[in-house]
Amino acid sequence: MAGIYLHIPFCEKKCAYCDFYSVANSKSKNDFVDALCKEIVLRKQYLNNEKVQTIYFGGGTPSLLSPNQIHRILNTITTNFDLENKLEITLEANPDDLSENYLKDLYKLGINRLSIGVQSFQNEYLKLMRRRHTNHQAIAAIKNAQNIGFGNISLDLMYGLPNLSLTDWEKNIEQAINLNATHISAYHLTIEPNTLFDRYFRNGKINLPTETQSLDQFKFLIDKMSEKGFLHYEISNFAIDGFISLHNTNYWMGVKYLGLGPSAHSYNLSSRQWNIRELRGYLDGILKGELVCEIENLSKTEKFNDYIITSLRTIWGSNTKKIKQDYGDEFQNYFLKKSKKYIQNNMMIKNGENYILTSEGIFISDNIIQDFLFV
Ligand code: SF4
Known part of the structure; x- marks a missing residue:
């Protein structure tokens, strides 16, 4: 998909x-x-x-x-x-x-x-x-x-x-x-x-x-x-x-997407890619049969951070089983440790393996998401 x-x-x-x-x-x-x-x-x-x-x-x-x-x-x-x-x-x-x-x-x-x-x-x-x-x-x-x-x-x-x-x-x-x-x-x-x-x-x-x-x-x-x-x-x-x-x-769920046209971004689970932000250069390159993009291969930490940035914004939240499967025990433990204070403060709830921001959490979601990023 x-x-x-x-x-x-x-x-x-x-x-x-x-x-x-x-x-x-x-x-x-x-x-x-x-x-x-x-x-x-x-x-x-x-x-x-x-x-x-x-x-x-x-x-x-x-x-x-x-x-x-x-x-x-x-x-x-x-x-x-x-x-x-x-x-x-x-x-x-x-x-x-x-x-x-x-x-x-x-x-x-x-x-x-x-x-x-x-x-x-x-x-x-x-x-x-x-x-x-x-x-x-x-x-x-x-x-x-x-x-x-x-x-x-x-x-x-x-x-x-x-x-x-x-x-x-x-x-x-x-x-x-x-x-x-x-x-x-x-x-x-x-x-x-x-x-x-x-x-x-x-x-x-x-x-x-x-x-x-x-x-x-x-x-x-x-x-x-x-x-x-x-x-x-x-x-x-x-x-x-x-x-x-x-x-x-x-x-937001981390599904692959292909972005076409100037400035469009693409993602294929292992790298991000973005086309140049300039129409003339885009036309010249593509019409000659050349791609006009930059590519960044993603480290495990970057992929984890991307997952947090996108999933915590949604009603489905971040899933700890997925975190363990995709990024390993270290990232799962890190996530669980971080989530404790937000659960105690009613900023986050746990629904099975999904950790979801409450309405109180949503109001300060930028700060919470920032805090969850692995550096
Ligand atoms: S400048 Fe163009 S892209 Fe930007 S908001 Fe207006 S119509 Fe939309």
Whole structure:
């Protein structure tokens, strides 16, 4: 079982908080699709014939691709990889790209999960974030997608925004729930270097929430989502029963994945690999038949740490049997010793061989995870 991630590196303009790799030059889209299809063929052995269970179009803005371009990419994957019958195919989309005709085409192509970058249902915050769409466009896109038959719709929301009040945050969550989203990913704003928000922050143009305000927004989110029947299955992710993201869950569970396109990362259980973060270099290299990536072979300690970083974020937690099997007694003893104080302080619970963060633990998960890392 494995996953394929496709990084589509185009955005019409840069959002104020974002440091994902993308360029505005949409003239290169056809060349990019040529190169991506070529990279799919060049790297078809990477997953060692394991069946592909999930395909994820991320970016950038995958919804800037035409239906024909998406069709070509999917066809090339189908020809070169062994696919599960029941395949999860996600496409990240900007609300203002999702016209009725475009949605119909996506549906026909077999895209069965949409991840829509709503971020906020309030125009004031959308403007502040430099998003392209309006509240009205987001609502229309979601409703159109549902009418066309998309049953699996995830919405991205952002909190911890400058001046975001708890009341405004509540309205956002309510709106997402009222629109019958089946999955919500909610991320706290992080000020990334060299973004517009970074500049604003350094020039004193925006104020960030205090730690207490951020925590209140996070707590409110967790309570509201659980009250509405969503499973909080990863720190930032909530799903209605049967709608967890298979692609991301596999990633947190340490399943192999192949990342294609500039800046995409891959993992095959023994090494990590990442493509260069530059479109021109990517196109030149791949079109000549050369891979444009760096590879890092992982030591046992790095693999253990990766497992902790990903598994402790989830509702399933870290499994001590797996730790013993994959990393040996030393790492299992280390884990058990570390876990004692967190269990005593109600930050962690033990369920059989699984060690899971409690809601108290989740609030300080970054610190706990850091403490578990083997150095
Ligand atoms: S948030 Fe999405 S749409 Fe905005 S710049 Fe980043 S990748 Fe592009």
